[in-house]
Amino acid sequence: MPPETEATHFLHVLKPFADKHNMTFEEFVDAYNYQRVKEPWLDQYFLHDRAVRESGHDTSYRLENVAADLAVVDVNALLYKYEVDIGRCIRDYFGDKLPIPAEFCAGGMKPGQVETSAIWERRARKRRVNVDKYLWDEEAGM
Numbered sequence: 014m015p016p017e018t019e020a021t022h023f024l025h026v027l028k029p030f031a032d033k034h035n036m037t038f039e040e041f042v043d044a045y046n047y048q049r050v051k052e053p054w055l056d057q058y059f060l061h062d063r064a065v066r067e068s069g070h071d072t073s074y075r076l077e078n079v080a081a082d083l084a085v086v087d088v089n090a091l092l093y094k095y096e097v098d099i100g101r102c103i104r105d106y107f108g109d110k111l112p113i114p115a116e117f118c119a120g121g122m123k124p125g126q127v128e129t130s131a132i133w134e135r136r137a138r139k140r141r142v143n144v145d146k147y148l149w150d151e152e153a154g155m
């Protein structure tokens with residue numbers, strides 16, 4: 014569950030799961046957050062919820078349960094800018110070598126792994142190619 018929401022924001026979603034596990038709402042939230050209870054449907058629900066929140070889009074119901082599967086141009090444009098900016102920062106402020114501490118490693122990263130501007134510039138170029146390929150409509154000019 015996203016920590017930035019008020020305590021009862023997801024009451025309507027979580028209450029049936031709390032009842033299923035014979036727990037109070039608060040007990041279920043704690044058990045789910047600390048993975049003492051597994052609920053794959055909720056994992057997907059929160060994946061999409063986080064995608065909406067991270068995208069900057071309104072957290073309305075129109076993107077509920079679909080947000081993580083969308084490739085919208087505005088989010089990709091922002092990600093492209095971040096990739097370019099991160100590459101520039103690594104080059105200009107970290108001597109083109111940024112070792113990643115263990116607490117920031119995700120996916121297949123290893124503690125001490127070195128990020129360079131080239132890595133981020135490649136990501137940006139690949140994203141731009143894909144945005145042009147999948148999100149550009151030549152006929153509409155947008």
